[in-house]
Amino acid sequence: MTDTAYAKPLPVPDPESTPFWDGMREGRLMLQRCGADGPWLFPPVTFCPGSLDRPEWAEASGRGSVFSWIVVRHPVPRDIYAGEVPYVVAIVELAEGCRMTGNIVDCAPEDVTAGMAVEILFNRVTEAITLPAFRPARG
Amino acid sequence: MYKLRDKYAIAGIGTTDYTKFSGRTVRSLATEACLKAIADAGLSVGDIDGIVSFNFNDSAPAIGVATEMGIENAGYAVDYAAGGNGANLITLAAAAAIEAGLAETVVCFRAMNGRSGFRLGGGRDLSAYGVTQYTAPLGWITYPQAMAMWARRHMIDYGTTAEHWAEIATTFRDNAAINPRAMQRTPMSKDDYFNSRFIVDPFRMYDICLESDGACAVVVTSAERARDLRHKPVYIMGGAYGGGPTQGDDLFDAIRWPSHSHNCFKYLADDLWNSAGVGPQDVDVAEIYDCFTYSVLMALEGLGFCKEGEGGPFVMDGRIARTGALPLNTHGGLLSEAYIHGFNHVIEAVEQLRGHSGERQIEGAEIALTTAGAMTCGSAMILRN
Numbered sequence: 001m002t003d004t005a006y007a008k009p010l011p012v013p014d015p016e017s018t019p020f021w022d023g024m025r026e027g028r029l030m031l032q033r034c035g036a037d038g039p040w041l042f043p044p045v046t047f048c049p050g051s052l053d054r055p056e057w058a059e060a061s062g063r064g065s066v067f068s069w070i071v072v073r074h075p076v077p078r079d080i081y082a083g084e085v086p087y088v089v090a091i092v093e094l095a096e097g098c099r100m101t102g103n104i105v106d107c108a109p110e111d112v113t114a115g116m117a118v119e120i121l122f123n124r125v126t127e128a129i130t131l132p133a134f135r136p137a138r139g
Numbered sequence: 140m141y142k143l144r145d146k147y148a149i150a151g152i153g154t155t156d157y158t159k160f161s162g163r164t165v166r167s168l169a170t171e172a173c174l175k176a177i178a179d180a181g182l183s184v185g186d187i188d189g190i191v192s193f194n195f196n197d198s199a200p201a202i203g204v205a206t207e208m209g210i211e212n213a214g215y216a217v218d219y220a221a222g223g224n225g226a227n228l229i230t231l232a233a234a235a236a237i238e239a240g241l242a243e244t245v246v247c248f249r250a251m252n253g254r255s256g257f258r259l260g261g262g263r264d265l266s267a268y269g270v271t272q273y274t275a276p277l278g279w280i281t282y283p284q285a286m287a288m289w290a291r292r293h294m295i296d297y298g299t300t301a302e303h304w305a306e307i308a309t310t311f312r313d314n315a316a317i318n319p320r321a322m323q324r325t326p327m328s329k330d331d332y333f334n335s336r337f338i339v340d341p342f343r344m345y346d347i348c349l350e351s352d353g354a355c356a357v358v359v360t361s362a363e364r365a366r367d368l369r370h371k372p373v374y375i376m377g378g379a380y381g382g383g384p385t386q387g388d389d390l391f392d393a394i395r396w397p398s399h400s401h402n403c404f405k406y407l408a409d410d411l412w413n414s415a416g417v418g419p420q421d422v423d424v425a426e427i428y429d430c431f432t433y434s435v436l437m438a439l440e441g442l443g444f445c446k447e448g449e450g451g452p453f454v455m456d457g458r459i460a461r462t463g464a465l466p467l468n469t470h471g472g473l474l475s476e477a478y479i480h481g482f483n484h485v486i487e488a489v490e491q492l493r494g495h496s497g498e499r500q501i502e503g504a505e506i507a508l509t510t511a512g513a514m515t516c517g518s519a520m521i522l523r524n
Contacts, residue, residue, distance in 0.1 A: 009265045009280070011272030043273050043394065049385070068295070068399060070287040071340035072278055076261065081278060089279040091288060091394065099394055101273050109340070114295040131276055 006126050007080050016044045019057045024130040027122045029062045031098070040096040062120030063137065064094040071109040088112055092134055106135035141378045141414040147234035148365035148372035149522070150244075151180025151358035152489050157322050157477035160255040161352035166199035169250035170207045172354035176246055180358045181369030184208050187358075189215035189242030191233050193225030193480075197257040198250050215242040222259075222390045223430055224380075224403070224512035225249070226481035227520045231378040233359040243360065249482035250354035258350055270388035282430065283347045285391050286513060287339045290433035292399035294341060296448065301341065303451035304432035305332040307467075308345045308474055310460050311429065315471025317498045322349055323475040346432045348473035355482035357489065373492045376506070376523050377415025379407040382516035396515055400448065402434070403517040404441025404510065411442065415521035417506060419444045422521075424491050424501045425465060425508040426484035429472040434513035442508070442519070461499060469499050481511035485520070492524040 013021045020043075023030030032041040032055035034048035041048070041055055048055050069090035075081030088104040090112070104112055105121060117137035124130045153175025155161070155168050169192070177184060187210050190201040198218075205213035215236045219225055226249065233245035253259060259282060267275040274280070279288075293299045309329055315321035327345065335344040365372035382403035385395040393399065412418050419442060427438045436450030444465065445453040459467040470476040470487035477483055488507040490496045510519045 007265075008278065009267045009271075009275040011267045011276050013272070014268070017272060043270055043388075068288050068291045070279075070284055070291065071337075072284060073336070073340065074338040076281050076284075084278065087278055089277050089284070089288070101277055101279065101394060103277050114291075125276075129276075 008125070010126065010129055016046060020044055021129065023059070024122060024132060025128070029060045029120055029132070030057050031060045031096070032056065033058045040094070040098040042098045042100040060094060060096050064092040064118055064134070066104070066112060066114060066116045066118060067091045067093040067099055069104060069112050090134065092118055100132065102132040102134045104135070105133045140410045141231060143234050143238055144376055144414060144416060145374045146362055147237060147359055148362045148374045149230070149357045149485070149489050150360050150365040150368045150370065150372060151176040151178070151182065152486050153177070153179055153356045154320065154483070154486055155354045157320060157351045157353040157479065159352065161252055164199070165197070165250050165252050165256065166203050166207060168252070168352070168354035169199045169204045169248050169356070172250065172356035173204055173208060173246045173248050176356035176358045179369065182244065182358065184210055186244050187246050188212055189233065189236055189245030191215070191217050191219070191229045191236070191245055191247045193219040193221040193229050193249060195222055195257075195259065197253070197259070204248065215245065223428055223481055224390070224517045226485055226511035227378055227509055227518035228380045228511070230357060230359060230375070230485060230520060231380065231518065234375055237359065237361060244364070245359045246356055247359060248354060248356035249480050251480065252352045253478055254350040254352050256352070270392045273394070274391065282391070283342055284339050285393070286431045286433060287342045289393065289399040289402070289514070290341055290431070293433060293436065296400045297451070299436065299451040301333070301343070303436065303454060304346050305329050306454050307429070307432040307435050307459070308332050311468045311472045312475045314461060314469050314499055315475035318470050318476060321471045321476040322351060323471065342431065348430045349475070349478045351477040351479060353477055353479050355479045355486050357485055370493055371524060373489045374523050376417065376521040377411060377413075378518065378520040379411035379414060380518040381407045381410070386515040390514060390516070393515055401441050402437040402514055403512055404438050404519065405447070407517065407519065408442045411519050411521065417521060421506050422465065422508045423504040423506050424469060424488070425467050426470070426488045426510070427467055427472070428481045428484065428510045428513055428517070429468055429474050430513050432474065435467065437513065438510050461501060466501050469496060469501060484509045484511070488522050492522055
């Protein structure tokens with residue numbers, strides 16, 4: 001697939017998010033952490049809430065469990081998503097403790113369950129952008 | 140906390156028709172609603188010196204409406220960047236502005252071509268900036284898709300089911316059926332609800348509100364002045380605005396919100412009731428922001444009508460019907476009257492407290508609750524006659 005053929009919304013990396021998207025492209029889940037033993041953060045920020053320290057980037061496991069999910073059946077915008085439905089979007093609670101977003105793939109929408117163990121998958125959509133997805137954990 | 144109990148009142152209300160295609164500019168809708176509210180109060184444009192609105196970059200600026208109406212001195216002309224959270228906020232802001240001496244009589248409006256123009260339920264820019272870069276590229280774009288993610292958590296945490304949401308949808312439709320302003324007046328049975336197609340699981344079509352063109356406006360002035368005007372004043376007893384921790388980067392974003400089984404109302408309940416000096420048991424009629432069926436449950440639970448998790452059983456068996464212990468959304472709500480971003484709820488509350496609601500009047504209604512917002516931030520008012 002060429003970049004010009006990709007019709008769905010694409011992230012516009014910014015100074016806060018560029019390390020995350022660089023990591024995605026390299027097949028690594030890069031997230032922020034407030035200190036070596038502190039809480040993990042998503043989405044990226046410039047200041048740690050509360051402590052106001054500068055967060056550090058670290059690689060996360062990419063393992064977690066399904067916190068909540070939706071099954072999109074009615075495509076919006078129709079011209080972009082008509083061929084995609086049904087698809088699943090989830091909030092995943094990572095093993096590191098923070099939540100992040102991603103599509104659920106390699107799993108029928110009806111088979112997604114609360115707390116289901118998942119692992120990250122790197123969904124390359126253009127040369128520059130790889131989106132986070134999750135599939136049922138394979139142990 | 141709001142400290143102006145009973146000092147300010149809603150003296151006039153006005154609405155346009157609610158349609159799918161107004162064929163008009165948003166500004167002209169706003170002006171029509173404002174002029175009707177001013178006339179309803181028994182005032183003229185020359186009496187107005189403040190104008191407040193809220194929008195999502197989808198409406199007419201307050202100064203434009205002031206200009207079209209020919210307000211001589213629109214000293215306090217302000218637009219709040221707000222969504223569903225805004226309806227009560229701007230009404231409280233009008234009272235605050237008058238208290239501060241910035242104006243004496245303020246008209247508040249919300250106007251939108253929400254079906255024929257900019258559709259809040261529609262798509263987004265294909266370039267996803269800010270926090271949207273973690274949502275839209277996944278195909279997580281619309282507000283029904285946002286709130287469905289919340290609703291699923293209530294099902295997981297508390298066993299809430301579509302039976303509960305069906306009760307809400309069909310009750311509100313029953314109210315709309317006898318409301319001449321309502322866009323959807325065709326009766327809806329439980330079967331109709333369950334036969335409506337899934338839009339985004341767990342939401343069916345009838346869990347999701349309407350899209351509407353139209354405008355609503357109210358006139359706010361001092362209680363003292365309101366007593367000399369055309370209608371019996373509807374006093375602003377109390378109000379609150381806000382939410383909890385981590386309200387997110389925008390109104391869609393709730394990735395860091397502590398629990399999607401409750402929303403902002405849990406956090407503003409104490410301020411609301413304390414400001415008014417009453418409690419949930421004192422409310423005769425409640426107009427709850429119902430962009431989705433599920434959001435009604437979070438408002439009822441958060442504001443203390445029942446405990447968190449008990450909202451589903453609470454709404455069953457006629458309790459929220461016009462003849463029940465807590466009549467809700469007597470106009471049909473956003474689900475069946477129209478989507479004027481919750482400002483139509485304020486209009487309905489005022490009509491109920493005036494005793495002007497016709498066939499859908501709740502007999503003896505003295506205290507009304509209005510809420511606005513469904514996610515991490517919102518606003519609410521307690522009104523009385």
